[in-house]
Amino acid sequence: MTRLSLVMLVVALLTPLVSAAADSAMMLTSRFAVKGDGEVNTYIFDDGETVIVVDTQRLESLAADVADIVGDRADRVAGVLITHPHPDHVSGINVLRRAFGAPIIGSRATADELANDTMGYLALTRELYPDDSSAEPLTIDQVVADGETLTLGGFTFEIHELGHGESVTMTLYYEASRRMLIAGDLFAVGHTPFLLDGHVLDWIRQLDWLAETFDADVMVYPGHGEPGALGDLVPAQRTYLEDFVSLVAAANTDRVLSHKERQTIVDTMNERYPDHPPVAAIPDLLELNMEAVDAELKARGNQ
Numbered sequence: 001m002t003r004l005s006l007v008m009l010v011v012a013l014l015t016p017l018v019s020a021a022a023d024s025a026m027m028l029t030s031r032f033a034v035k036g037d038g039e040v041n042t043y044i045f046d047d048g049e050t051v052i053v054v055d056t057q058r059l060e061s062l063a064a065d066v067a068d069i070v071g072d073r074a075d076r077v078a079g080v081l082i083t084h085p086h087p088d089h090v091s092g093i094n095v096l097r098r099a100f101g102a103p104i105i106g107s108r109a110t111a112d113e114l115a116n117d118t119m120g121y122l123a124l125t126r127e128l129y130p131d132d133s134s135a136e137p138l139t140i141d142q143v144v145a146d147g148e149t150l151t152l153g154g155f156t157f158e159i160h161e162l163g164h165g166e167s168v169t170m171t172l173y174y175e176a177s178r179r180m181l182i183a184g185d186l187f188a189v190g191h192t193p194f195l196l197d198g199h200v201l202d203w204i205r206q207l208d209w210l211a212e213t214f215d216a217d218v219m220v221y222p223g224h225g226e227p228g229a230l231g232d233l234v235p236a237q238r239t240y241l242e243d244f245v246s247l248v249a250a251a252n253t254d255r256v257l258s259h260k261e262r263q264t265i266v267d268t269m270n271e272r273y274p275d276h277p278p279v280a281a282i283p284d285l286l287e288l289n290m291e292a293v294d295a296e297l298k299a300r301g302n303q
Ligand SMILES: [Zn+2]
Pocket: 040, 086, 088, 089, 185, 223, 224, 279
């Protein structure tokens, strides 16, 4: 796929948020994504004084496009928040650090995975896109931890660090006064999710925790797909994951997933969830997800 064939999607919404100080609550929210397989969100939140950027895209060229959109607001960027260390969210770290001169902010677990690449995803991405990946290491400048409060200009974020689920870790950033939750890949809205980390059961529990912890009207900004109310997004994501786990578990009572059973699961998911492009440009993501869930269920002795 050439750069020219990519369709850039930039959604700019002026989001009026109700608060005691209505004027200061106005915020320009932009979502940058590239349509198609592997579409991933970068958000730009701008309250008129402070700009916050979330995640950095899969390729350095796409991060450069994000920097172009921020444009002459670069000196108002107070920080680049990283949700987790998967390559589609971190590959542009060095481009955006240079463009904005602002700190790259993330958790210790994210910093460690960037350093150690225990899953091998960063090496794989460099191998696939040698001319569009950073030759320099990807690093975090400012480490945040669970329970901390992070203030960046007019934004105050509560940090919630979740353990292994969709990724080795997931850092959530909750802005209480604006009732907004940056949730990373806890949500792949309208997409086939990435289950290869092998912790889908933990992911489902994290969604339950989310529903217990935050109100249904909190606006969720997902790593993939369109933002939406937590009360809509949690049940939808949970249902998708549970459907998939149930299908794999049911097909696997004899401990073997036959070719026919695999095909039936793919067909069933495609029927129940049509037009769900994969979150990563990985051929046969559904089949790989199946292997991962199968292995996880066997490892946990659930069959
Ligand atoms: Zn992702």
